[in-house]
Amino acid sequence: QGCTYLAFLAVLAMAGLVVRKAKCSLVSAGCNNMCASRIGSEVSIGSASWGRTARRKLTHLSGQCTHTCPTTKPHSGTRALSSATQLKEENERLRAELDRLRATVRAAPPRHESAEQPQRSFFAGARSEFTCELKFWYPDEGIPPSIPCFRLIDDLGVPVAGSEAALPTIERDDAEQIQAVMVRLSEFDKVFNEAQRQGRISFYMTSRGEEACSVGSAAALSSADWLLPQYRELGAAMWRGFSFSDVANQLASNSLDPAQGRQLPLHIGSKEKRFMYVKSTLGTQCPHAAGVAFAAKLRGKDEVALTYFGEGCASEGDVPSALNIAAVHGCRTIFFCRNNGYAISTKVTDQYVSDGVAPRGLAFGMPVIRVDGNDILAVYAATKQARKLVMAEGRPAFVEAMTYRIGAHSTSDDDSKYRTQQSPEAGWTSERAYWEARSPIIRFGRYLQAKGWYSVRKEEELRKAARREAIDVLNTAERVGKPDFEEL
Known part of the structure; x- marks a missing residue:
């Protein structure tokens, strides 16, 4: 259907669009006031009203034009039609093409229940088609030129048409907890990002826009499974039971920090929570995840290891090594790649020209899936299915979550120097x-x-309570003494 509308726009653009000469005194293909030009300017593929607008304007095109177009002056730079015969032929050809497109649009089933969403994703990492089919692609089957992007709810939060079979069953309490963790994480990010700017902590990294990747994937696993994070998985840590106070003490590097100030801020971890410590050396968590999963396999444990990394980290040598180790030894590892469009300041277009990162999993012999990383239901369903797959088949799996990093890379970064300002769709002030x-x-x-199950008022209450708690734990963590000198 998206191709239909693209073709529609192409037709509108052809020859400046010639329309009914009975009402429009069209002299050249460059007329700016003709009915069809107005139609073309109002149709924006991918905008919030693209499907509805296109259908309405197709109908309008077959109606009567109520104004007269001015005659284009000679030598004005526009292409004049040489004869009335050419004008008539052009009109007939375009009218026939528009009739064909109109029939196609009417016959095509709506892709969404809310039929106002783009059919192709606008994620920088891969512009692939959306699908509601929960499917892992295997190396030995026919792979499409672009791996589809799995999603269950659209940009408006409405389940996409045909998603019923793949929508996960989540009890109300669990769904409310998932949302609460994301909201609380958002407020914690705001408070501690501000605290760094005030000089109260030395460093911070937000999860803005990427909350679903960490929270949704962690929620889909068993508490016995191991998580090996990169550095933007605070949501997964909170799901595993890290409190605001736990994180605040680590950020303050005080004596209550289990690492006693030896780790960079946000480099948290807990053996009891099966959340391995964050490492500053990018990519090293991936071979560790292969090792953890291999150990669980040797011990006969019903456990998997999930490791997180970004598309930038995927360029580190440790990642392909880990993929190969896990595939060769049948490690039950889930490689979860957060493709957020930026590796600090490096855009994906400066990193690769392939179809995202997921094909790298195929190259090492493991099944892969691409998922809308901003759709927490899709992330949850894909991760849960990945766990079933690796346990049943005794092999690793690869999940590429397409998302967007709304915040700066860290408090040491000025993203205004490199962030794309232009929105991927018309109607928005910036990317x-x-x-x-x-x-x-x-x-x-x-x-x-x-x-x-939710309301604006409930979210406001959640945010107010979370902000108060974050400010309180920050103040408390600052009052706690520093680790003893001997700890060095």
Whole structure:
């Protein structure tokens, strides 16, 4: 259907669009006031009203034009039609093409229940088609030129048409907890990002826009499974039971920090929570995850290891080594790649020209899936299915979550120097504004609200309480003494 609308736009653009000469005194293909030019300017593929607008304007095109177009002056730079015969032939050809497109649009089933969403993703990492089929692609089967992007709810939080079979069954309490963790994480990020700017902590990295990747994947696993994070998985840590106070003490590097100030801020971990410590050496968590999963396999444990890394980290040598180790030794490892479009300041276009990162998993002989990383239901379903797969088949799996990093890389980064300002779709002031409107918290919140499980008032209360708690634990952590000198 997306191709249909692209073809529609192409037709509108051809020859400046010639329309009914009975009402329009069209003299050249460059007329700016003709009916069809107005139609073309109002249709924007991918905008919030693209499907509805296109259908309405197709109908309008067959109606009567109510104005007269001015005659184009000679030598004005526009291409004049040489004869009335050519004009008539052009009109007939375009009218026939538009009739064909109109029939195609009417016959095509709506892709979404809310039929106002783009059919192709606008993620920088891979512009692939959306699908609601929960399918892992295997190396020995026919792979499409671009691996589809699995999603279950659209940008408005409405389940996509045909998603019923793949929608995970999540009890109300669990769904509310998932949303609460994302909202609380958002407020914690705000407070401690501000605290760094005030000089109260030395460093911080937010999870803005990527909350669903960490929370959704962690929620889909067993508490016995191991998580090996990169550095933007605070949501997964909170799901595993890390409190605001636990994280604040680590950020303050005080004597209550289990690492006693030896780790960079946000480099948290807990053996009891099966959450391995964050490492500053990018990529090293991936071979560790292969080793953890291999150990569980040797010990006969019903456990898997999930490791997180970004598309930038995927360029580190440790990652392909880990993929190969896990595949060769049948390690039950889930490689979860957060493709957020930026490796600090490096855009994906400066890293690779392939179809995202997922094909690298295929190259090492493991099944892969690409998922809308801003759709927490899709992330949850894909991760849960990945766990079933690795346990049943005794092999690793690869999940590429397409998302967007709304915040700066860290407090040491000025993203205004490199971030793309232009929105991927018309109607938005910037790339950041476009993705902020599609954040996981907003989308899942709308989904829950439609079920009667959530409300604006409830979110306001959650945010106020979380902000108060974050400020309180920050103040408390600052008052705790530093580790003893002997700890060095």
